[in-house]
Amino acid sequence: MLRSLPAVFALLGWLMSAAFAQDAPRRSECLAMANAPPRATPVGLRDADARTGTVAITYAGHSTYYIDTPAGVRIATDYSGAYATGRLPDVVTMNRAHSTHYTLFPDPHIPHVLHGWGDDGQPARIDQRIGDVYIRNVTTDIRRTFGDDPNAGMIKDGNSIFIFEVAGLCIGHLGHLHHKLDDSHFAAIGRLDIVMVPIDGTYTMSLDGIAEITRRLRSSVVLPMHRFMTPLDEFMRRIGQEFAVDMRTERTLEISRDTLPATPTVIILDGV
Template identity: 45%
Template sequence: MFNAAQFPNFVKIAALATVGIVGFMQPAAAVCQLVAENAPFAPVRVKTALAPHEIQIRYIGHSTFEIETPQGVRVATDYNDSVRPAQPPTVATMNGAHSTHYSLMPDPEIKHVLPGWNKDGGPIDHDLIVKDLRVRNIQTNIRGWDGESRRLGNSIFVFEVADLCIAHLGHLHHRLTQEDLTRLGQIDIVFAAIDNSSTLRLESLIDVLSAISPAMVIPMHFHFHGALEAFMARATSEGYEIKMAKDPQLIISRQQLPIQKTAYIMMPGGS
């Protein structure tokens, strides 16, 4: 269980019981109510610089992705002590399910550490702007190892940048309410745990994805044997096009979002 008293670096954690930090510079360039301008899906291989309308996504492993913005802001999702990007991110989001989703000793160079749960219980609300990125959260409930429900123990983090809206579902354990969906808004890309075991069961996950209706789903958390194959088969039956990535990184823009809803399968290994 998370214990902030164990590490003083968490003075950097954004507002454990209040609205999160707001950085300065300029507002993020995405509004989640925008609808994608569909075009043929053409994923781009990694390159040295991003255009103003592009983002780069790297799949580090487990539930950790690194998102890089045109202005060089880097986010690590479910930042933990086992699977990390090679360089400290600008922003680290974490969830409290278990130790592969949070860190007790985040790198002191991380400027913004955002836990998805309040160690004292109750709500925690983040709304952070750093240069061209906005990060906000929607809390959901979670199950403990004892099977008991832990209210507000998980957060869906939403990243708004370059006219794209990306949601990391975290360690989601239940279907979303209409209020949750309204707060999410229009989401273009979803990072979804597909283990079919410790998070949502596959049928419930498909229901959640149908309700969110993103253009792209990027699976994560598929460490259980057969989980990825089961998800691909079920997604295909729901009309998803399956795309297998050649690399653990992707450069994409709003104009490159697929016309047909797509499950984009990335193997861990980004850095």
């Protein structure tokens, strides 16, 4: 019996450390990388950078992309239920711009439903690890009416930019963005390797406005969405010649840290 005590103590120690890890504050690797000095990798991120895995991103329609992680977590962005592909998602994010971006009656079999707006009068605060993906949000304001009328009035924190950190990638979805981002927004977003941007030019924000944000984020991959009839060459002209363009004939992009393009690239998936 005495000889088993070391094993018992070891087990208790492991359980205590696991419990502490669950209670410990979550940390954004994308923010840490964005704030790191040039040529320096934060010590805590060396193992994260070594992680391998391919993420599949599929365009379903409107502002809905499906993100499939290496561990099998399936995420649908700006989910209304109208744009479906493959199996039911495990996680859905929503923005309450209009009914094409959310549903109050999602399939009850979806385990995680994340609202980009606050349900209790407070801003939405998403800080959650689900499987191999860490999900957080940055809130922005949203107009009460369509168009760019500055007198229309804004709903504070009515939209969320959702950020998904998985397999060493920082993936952002700008949602139904209605205004320019200031320095505090960019600081809260941090680094984005892949960003999904609305390019309708009317219902969200002007093409000049979204082009400015896209240039400043300078993500390796830009995935347009919420396009309607916007000419793609017009969007490309606004963001500048430093971005390459890659037209695809398939709806799914498979990508990893190792396969990010060296030049910032706008990838147009089929259906966009």
